Amino acid sequence: MPGIVEVPSLEELEVPQVKVSSAVLKAAAHHYGSQCDKPNKEFMLCRWEEKDPRKCLKEGKEVNKCALEFFRKIKLHCAEPFTQYWTCVDYNDLLELRHCRKQQKVFDDCVLENLGWERPDLGQLSKVTKVKTDRPIPENPYHSRSRPPPNPPVEGELKPAPYGSRLFFWNW
Numbered sequence: 001m002p003g004i005v006e007v008p009s010l011e012e013l014e015v016p017q018v019k020v021s022s023a024v025l026k027a028a029a030h031h032y033g034s035q036c037d038k039p040n041k042e043f044m045l046c047r048w049e050e051k052d053p054r055k056c057l058k059e060g061k062e063v064n065k066c067a068l069e070f071f072r073k074i075k076l077h078c079a080e081p082f083t084q085y086w087t088c089v090d091y092n093d094l095l096e097l098r099h100c101r102k103q104q105k106v107f108d109d110c111v112l113e114n115l116g117w118e119r120p121d122l123g124q125l126s127k128v129t130k131v132k133t134d135r136p137i138p139e140n141p142y143h144s145r146s147r148p149p150p151n152p153p154v155e156g157e158l159k160p161a162p163y164g165s166r167l168f169f170w171n172w
Contacts, residue, residue: 003103005036006054008054009037013063015060015061015064016064016065016068018064018067018068018071020071021090023087023089023090024086026089026097027082027085027086027089027097027100027104027107028070028074028082028086028094030119030120030125031070031117031119032067032070032118033120034117034118034120034125035066035070035117036063036067036070039059039062039063039065039066040063040066041129041131041137042059042062042131042133043056043060043062043063045131045133046059046135048136049137049138059151073115074111076109076113077110077114077115078110078114078115081103081106081107081109082110084103084106084107085100085103085104085106085107088100088103098130140172
């Protein structure tokens with residue numbers, strides 16, 4: 001037995017859910033990505049370094065809190081244009097944004113005017129960035145094992161296989 005596994009309590013796991021559809025998430029993705037960039041990257045860094053989701057509950061709650069606050073602001077300031085935009089995306093076959101550029105323009109203008117958020121340039125959110133964090137570095141960030149011992153020296157002389165390679169059935 002490897003040991004006792006500590007499971008978080010239900011109270012630690014309790015967070016208000018972001019109850020939106022995939023069309024809403026896709027329509028809001030660009031602005032959400034720019035507004036909640038730091039908590040999302042902090043969470044992903046924690047998951048990458050720790051390799052244990054239980055150690056990243058605090059960061060996950062921050063991501064959830066940021067998403068809830070983001071959608072509350074959108075609902076308060078730009079509900080109508082956003083509803084038209086995500087509805088257009090939803091009624092599209094493959095949730096493609098290219099068919100809803102008019103609604104996107106109205107939504108982006110509303111967000112810029114009321115919240116001061118500019119839509120990020122294409123590819124801006126996928127750039128590699130360094131994350132400044134206050135978390136301590138994990139003891140073993142790569143969860144690597146100790147190096148195995150080298151192969152023992154071969155005793156005797158190695159001869160080629162008498163009947164050729166075993167990789168091929170026919171040997172001609």
